[in-house]
Amino acid sequence: MTDVTIAGVGMHPFGRFEGVSATDMGVVAVRRALDEAGVGRGGFQAAFCATAYGGVASGHKVLGALGMTGTPIVDVEAGCASGAAALMLGASAIEAGQYDTVVVFGVEKMPKGIIRSSFFEPWQEEAGFAATPAYFALRAQRLMAGSGVTKEHLAAVVVKNRANGVGNPDAMFRSPVDAAAVLGSRVVCEPLHLWMLCSPNEGAACVVLRGGGGAGTGGGAGAGAGGTVRVAAAVLRSHLPGAVLSESTPMSGLVDDTIPSPSTLAADAAYEAAGIGPRDLDVVECQDTDAARELLAYEELRLCPPGGAARLLERGDSAPGGALPVNPSGGLLAKGEPLGASALGQVVELVHQLRGRAGERQVDGARVGLAHTVGRGANAGVVVLVR
């Protein structure tokens, strides 16, 4: 358990915003979070900006636009977990006594369609190995082969998250879908249909961190409303070698199914740091890049025993009103995935949930929340917040 508290949060909605730059979106999110924290110019000592595609000095552009430079500003890239990495750095620096108040934000403006990544070698692109959804599909197929997950389960995840997104003003897709429509959308890579895949998009999110239990003392209108939210753990892990379908995307791996995933490494470390276990969680936001990814996360985060994801879903545990609602924000399937902003968007949602101000998405009595991101690198982030 750290001494770091959330002093304020802010979002620029996730979606498509023609003519609005990543900097413009960052300004909106940072201003909202600073206002809520009651922090102005000179009120923070460092900033960490998460972005995967923003380019050089993305953080400086945002804080420069606000006349708030002068402090260290560090851009952080950790793929889909960039925001979790930035949060880890900010919280660790406060824990170490280096700073009192840190601004952590993420910005992204992504092109449509399959994301082009500098990760792959030119020959891999030329030969068709840069087909990101194909890796998701292979992972989905292995999950289905080993656990009784069917395409109907995959569709049910999409139906759940899109229904949750209806209540989220910051989501890109706010219309519900039914299973027949999901299964009727075109196959991108068997077994994944188009609507089972999230959309890379645009957005920004910001979290103001403060040391020593000082949240809510800054005088901002919303700060601390509903109770102080503490960062119980902010953990980043990379992959261990050997898993061919790991998010590290190697060309080969070992015949060994016992290698823990980066998500499990991060989750176990986060549970230990927070002094809690998965049974203590009230709400989870997890990486649903595709529908199978959410079910895999149930296992990797130890929300269910190995092979138990389908049953957890069938019982309605992860649905609104269930034992452990997952992705009440609508997840990436409803919000879309602006890489640098997505992990912090999850944290913003959890703060709303823990403060009891999530509106129609509210998980009753939520006190402990977990945010999980994982992607290329591999990078896996797990953040645990406690009210």
Add this chain to the structure above:
Amino acid sequence: MSRERTVSAPATTPDGAPGTVPVAPGLFTEGEAPHLVGARCAVCGSHLFPAKPQCPYCSSDDVRETALSSRGVLWAWTAVTAPPPGYRGDVPYGFGVVELPEGIRVLARLTVADPAALEAGQPMDLRIVPLHTDDEGRTVTTFAFAPAP
């Protein structure tokens, strides 16, 4: 280029035949009995593909190039239906993971682009197949696995 091309017979492009070029050097050999060029770590015994100067499992530098088995079994598969970034071949194309007797799983294109036509554990053989024609008119080749006859 026809869609049937990658599904049909092996493209046994003779070594050094004018007008063909591998998609990258050092990945595979061509000819009658092609194989992937992998490596074995002399310290931990792990195999890897492609060959690298260091072992990604134990950090050793004592890694020696070796020919990998050309027959394996299918472990995971799908088909890619839309061209990914930078891709210069046809769609759809098969894509999957084949387990080799050396104890490794290798990502590879598959010559079968219909997932329903494949099954877990079926024997698969290495093929060198044409990928596309480059700007100089040469046939660019790559490696793929095909169901064993």
